[in-house]
Amino acid sequence: MADFEHVFDTPPEGAAADWTISQNWRAYTEVEHDTWDTLYARQMDILPGRASEAFLKGLGALDLNTGGIPDFALMNPKLKALTGWTVVCVPGLVPDEVFFDHLANRRFPSGQFIRKPDQLDYLQEPDIFHDVFGHVPMLTDPGFADYMQAYGKGGQRAQGLGMLKNLARLYWYTVEFGLIEEAGTLRIYGAGIVSSATETVFALEDPSPNRIAFDLERIMRTDYRIDDFQQVYFVIPSIEALNDATYEDFGPIYDRLKGQSTIPVDAIQPYDRVLTRGTQAYAQKGGRFAA
Ligand code: PHE
Ligand code: FE
Numbered sequence: 001m002a003d004f005e006h007v008f009d010t011p012p013e014g015a016a017a018d019w020t021i022s023q024n025w026r027a028y029t030e031v032e033h034d035t036w037d038t039l040y041a042r043q044m045d046i047l048p049g050r051a052s053e054a055f056l057k058g059l060g061a062l063d064l065n066t067g068g069i070p071d072f073a074l075m076n077p078k079l080k081a082l083t084g085w086t087v088v089c090v091p092g093l094v095p096d097e098v099f100f101d102h103l104a105n106r107r108f109p110s111g112q113f114i115r116k117p118d119q120l121d122y123l124q125e126p127d128i129f130h131d132v133f134g135h136v137p138m139l140t141d142p143g144f145a146d147y148m149q150a151y152g153k154g155g156q157r158a159q160g161l162g163m164l165k166n167l168a169r170l171y172w173y174t175v176e177f178g179l180i181e182e183a184g185t186l187r188i189y190g191a192g193i194v195s196s197a198t199e200t201v202f203a204l205e206d207p208s209p210n211r212i213a214f215d216l217e218r219i220m221r222t223d224y225r226i227d228d229f230q231q232v233y234f235v236i237p238s239i240e241a242l243n244d245a246t247y248e249d250f251g252p253i254y255d256r257l258k259g260q261s262t263i264p265v266d267a268i269q270p271y272d273r274v275l276t277r278g279t280q281a282y283a284q285k286g287g288r289f290a291a
Contacts, residue, residue, distance in 0.1 A: 012091050019098050020088045023112060025071045032114050033068025039120065039129050040065055042197050050204055052180045052189040054144060054239065058137030069114060070132060079136065083145035087136055092125060096159060103152025106145070108135060121198060134191030135175070143239040144189075147246065148175070154250065163254045166220040173219045174242060179203065179211060179235040186211065186235060186275070202229050210266070211235055213273035216245050217253055222263045231265045235275055 011019045044065075047056065062078055064070050076086045088102065090109040102109045110131035115123045123130075138144045151171060158167040176192040186204055188194055193203045203209070209229070212218075214236045222232065236242045268274060 009095070015091055018088075018101070019090050019094045019109070021091055021112060023072045023089045025069070025073070028069050028114070031117065035114050035117055035120070036069045036129060037065075037067065038117075039195075040133065042120075043133065043194070043200070046197065046200050047194065050188055050200055051194050052182055052187040054141040055137045055189050055194060058140035059133075061140050062137060064133065064136075069128060072110075075132075075136075079140060082140045083142055085136075085139045085145055085148075087132065096155065096164065100152045100155035100159070103148055104156060105152070106149055108139060108148070110135075121196075130191065130195040134195030137194075138175075138189060138191070141239060143243055147239070147243055150243075150246065151175070154246075158250070158254070161251075161254055163250075163257070166254065166257050167250075169220050169222055169224060170216070170246070172224045173222070173232075173234045174214075174236065177203070177224075177230050177233060179233045180239070181235055181237050199229055203233055207276075208278045209233055209276075210268060210274060210278040211276040212268070213237075213275060214242065214245065215272070217257070218263070218269060218272070220253065220257055221260055223265050225265055231278065 011017060015021050061082065062070075062075055064075070072087055072089065079085050079087065083106075085106045085108060087108045087110050089112040092111060094102075094109060099109060108131070111125065111127050113127055114129055115127045139148060151167075155164070155167060158164045174190065176190045178188075178190040178193075179186050180189050181187075188200060188203050190203075193199045206229070208231070210232045212232060212234055214234045219234055225231070263269065266278075268277070
């Protein structure tokens with residue numbers, strides 16, 4: 001289970017009204033910078049050929065491998081020039097409405113801390129490696145940048161309508177664990193995958209999960225698990241297609257969803273376009289953010 005001990009009702013001491021804190025880059029230790037370098041090198045061994053072109057291109061454009069944890073003061077001008085996004089530091093998980101407000105204004109909230117050297121493969125809360133290495137490269141893509149902002153606005157709306165649970169599944173199965181069809185093969189773009197050495201390989205090569213073509217309403221009905229590798233991944237044909245599919249007014253969809261049951265993670269529906277049918281033989285502790 002996720003550990004929500006860092007979620008407060010009001011900004012903790014030292015945080016601004018919007019929950020942001022200073023990155024305080026100078027305070028990171030050598031060990032912490034080394035952790036970033038280790039994780040970065042490990043991912044770069046396996047991401048080429050597996051991560052989407054948008055991700056790899058963004059990673060290159062941001063220059064996140066200059067030695068240690070990126071300094072937001074140097075990274076943000078590059079990101080801002082590309083898509084108008086910036087990254088801000090927050091003390092941990094923040095309340096939904098705070099998160100949505102940042103996204104709606106093209107600010108991505110990142111954890112300030114980095115995992116301990118003995119937690120390289122498993123942690124329950126997003127750290128700066130997951131948030132920056134995992135999420136920020138995709139924010140350099142103009143289409144994905146728009147999608148994330150639209151999600152923030154959509155989140156505010158869904159919250160008012162009491163439909164956040166359904167909308168959160170869309171985030172889970174795209175932003176965190178999305179696959180994309182590219183050059184006739186499957187690639188990963190979800191931050192929870194690209195920031196995890198084990199899930200990077202698992203998501204594409206393990207025989208156990210189902211890989212199903214993106215279907216908005218189906219996703220919003222599908223359960224997800226946060227304590228293991230995914231048993232189902234949804235595949236978008238392109239970022240443009242994702243934007244087209246989510247541009248429509250979700251109001252009528254929310255109305256329909258109210259009467260419908262939740263689809264279990266490992267279920268296949270008769271109408272699913274299944275790209276890979278899983279064996280479901282595999283279950284191993286994966287970790288939510290950085291397996
Ligand atoms: N179109 C959605 C709505 O009407 C907003 C949205 C866009 C949500 C993109 C998520 C992603 O609520
Ligand atoms: Fe994330």
